[in-house]
Amino acid sequence: MTDALWQMPIGALATQISARRVSSAELVGAFLARIERLDGGLESFVHVSPTALDDARAADAEIARTGVRGPLHGIPIAIKDNYTTRDLPTRAGTAVEALTFPMEDSHCVARLRAAGAVVIGKLRMHEFAWGTVTPPSRNPWDLTRVPGGSSGGSGAAVAARLCPAALGSDTGGSIRIPAALCGVVGLKPTYGRIGRSGIVPHSWSLDHAGPLTLTVADAARLLQVLAGPDPDDPAASAAPVPDYLAGLERPVRGLRVAVIRNHVFDAVDDAVGGAIENAIRFFADQGCAVRDATVPALRYGLGAIFAIELASSAAYHDRSIARGHVAGFAEDVRDLVEMGRFVTAPDYLKAEQVRAVIMAEMATVLAEADVIVGPTTPLTAWRADEATVAIAGRPESVLAASWRLTYPFNLTGLPAIALPCGFDRRGLPISLQIAARPFAEDLLLRVAHRYEQAHAWWRRVPPMAC
Numbered sequence: 001m002t003d004a005l006w007q008m009p010i011g012a013l014a015t016q017i018s019a020r021r022v023s024s025a026e027l028v029g030a031f032l033a034r035i036e037r038l039d040g041g042l043e044s045f046v047h048v049s050p051t052a053l054d055d056a057r058a059a060d061a062e063i064a065r066t067g068v069r070g071p072l073h074g075i076p077i078a079i080k081d082n083y084t085t086r087d088l089p090t091r092a093g094t095a096v097e098a099l100t101f102p103m104e105d106s107h108c109v110a111r112l113r114a115a116g117a118v119v120i121g122k123l124r125m126h127e128f129a130w131g132t133v134t135p136p137s138r139n140p141w142d143l144t145r146v147p148g149g150s151s152g153g154s155g156a157a158v159a160a161r162l163c164p165a166a167l168g169s170d171t172g173g174s175i176r177i178p179a180a181l182c183g184v185v186g187l188k189p190t191y192g193r194i195g196r197s198g199i200v201p202h203s204w205s206l207d208h209a210g211p212l213t214l215t216v217a218d219a220a221r222l223l224q225v226l227a228g229p230d231p232d233d234p235a236a237s238a239a240p241v242p243d244y245l246a247g248l249e250r251p252v253r254g255l256r257v258a259v260i261r262n263h264v265f266d267a268v269d270d271a272v273g274g275a276i277e278n279a280i281r282f283f284a285d286q287g288c289a290v291r292d293a294t295v296p297a298l299r300y301g302l303g304a305i306f307a308i309e310l311a312s313s314a315a316y317h318d319r320s321i322a323r324g325h326v327a328g329f330a331e332d333v334r335d336l337v338e339m340g341r342f343v344t345a346p347d348y349l350k351a352e353q354v355r356a357v358i359m360a361e362m363a364t365v366l367a368e369a370d371v372i373v374g375p376t377t378p379l380t381a382w383r384a385d386e387a388t389v390a391i392a393g394r395p396e397s398v399l400a401a402s403w404r405l406t407y408p409f410n411l412t413g414l415p416a417i418a419l420p421c422g423f424d425r426r427g428l429p430i431s432l433q434i435a436a437r438p439f440a441e442d443l444l445l446r447v448a449h450r451y452e453q454a455h456a457w458w459r460r461v462p463p464m465a466c
Helices: 010-018 024-042 052-066 107-114 152-159 176-182 216-226 270-285 296-316 318-322 331-342 345-367 398-403 441-455
Strands: 045-048 076-080 118-123 165-170 185-188 208-213 256-260 289-293 371-375 388-391 394-397 416-423 429-436
Touching: 010 024, 010 216, 024 045, 024 052, 024 076, 024 118, 024 152, 045 152, 052 118, 076 152, 107 118, 107 165, 107 216, 118 152, 152 165, 152 176, 152 208, 165 185, 176 185, 176 416, 176 429, 185 216, 185 441, 208 216, 216 416, 216 441, 256 270, 256 345, 270 289, 270 371, 270 416, 270 429, 270 441, 296 318, 296 331, 296 345, 318 331, 345 371, 371 441, 388 398, 394 398, 416 441, 429 441
Parallel strands: 076 118, 076 165, 256 289, 256 371
Antiparallel strands: 045 118, 165 208, 185 208, 185 416, 371 429, 388 394, 416 429
């Protein structure tokens, strides 16, 4: 595989496969070689599929007989370790051997295989989707820094071009945070847009499934395959699935862009703030109507999502708590799971009431705007040994800081996308976050694509991955 090929997004790779200029086996073999060469420093993969090459050869044989099924046919894709798979073990990041998960394809993995994708392996995650660090995975832009979490393996692997796309899950920002810190695209669609059956649960009303990719168009390609009903997920929507690629190239002139100034810009790193202000000016220069907005109830949002998430996680792990399995969890995860037992019914009710107020205030903003733009995270990737950082001169725990700007869109269930919008003085990626009304992923992708086409930050490759 030439240098040009391993840097290509899925759209270009699909063209190469369709035109028979490259085979799936050649592509998968080359990515397997990259994993073997580079992942020792990253530790993004927890399992590499021993049958990936055979699956690629089977894809090639089918393509030779009947042509390609679609843009994912023969494309290698990696899967976060909380999605069950029929041919690779699922551990959800835990070392507790007594806890086991079905050897069957989750809804999303089954859809990828039906589209002809080749599952190349399973990716590391923060245990049971808690946390924003994903030990021992590292950030390809600086191996002393974290890739984010909980889908840290997904972010690191895509950024290092060990696979052209990966699946992640997002409860408070766990797709978008790794995407932001690793400099790739991360899409959290509307709650219910993608079915979650076969994904190890974390918090029923907050969990979202979605892709991490090199480009916005590739996120659209994966969403096209993943979106739609899931008979085994009662929260999955049966709303019609539009053609997400059809309108990508449409101009954004005349769209209304909201910038939430309170909470979002209260404490942001200078480099991040500067890059986001440049992005906001870009949309104004494109003919968008930009205005400031406020969502006052966000001041209570962290307490609300934390109560809901803690209680939900404790409920899922109730049997593990009773059987003593929690003793084998990593210390940070064990503390969080056990803390959930102290969330009272009044606490939970108040959290849901705050959530309802935030949803109403966000709806008010989006009644007068098409999209909301702002930073994905208030800081770039922090060192693996840092528990506290200073942002705008104010000390803050990395846990609180990292998801402060992403969790509002889990509470509200609104679709949101993270994409690169620059680099700080250390060469670490900065990320733009765009959100939209429920099920307006087509508009969300169009706006993000327009920014990406004008800047193409995604083309930069971490030096260690070259």
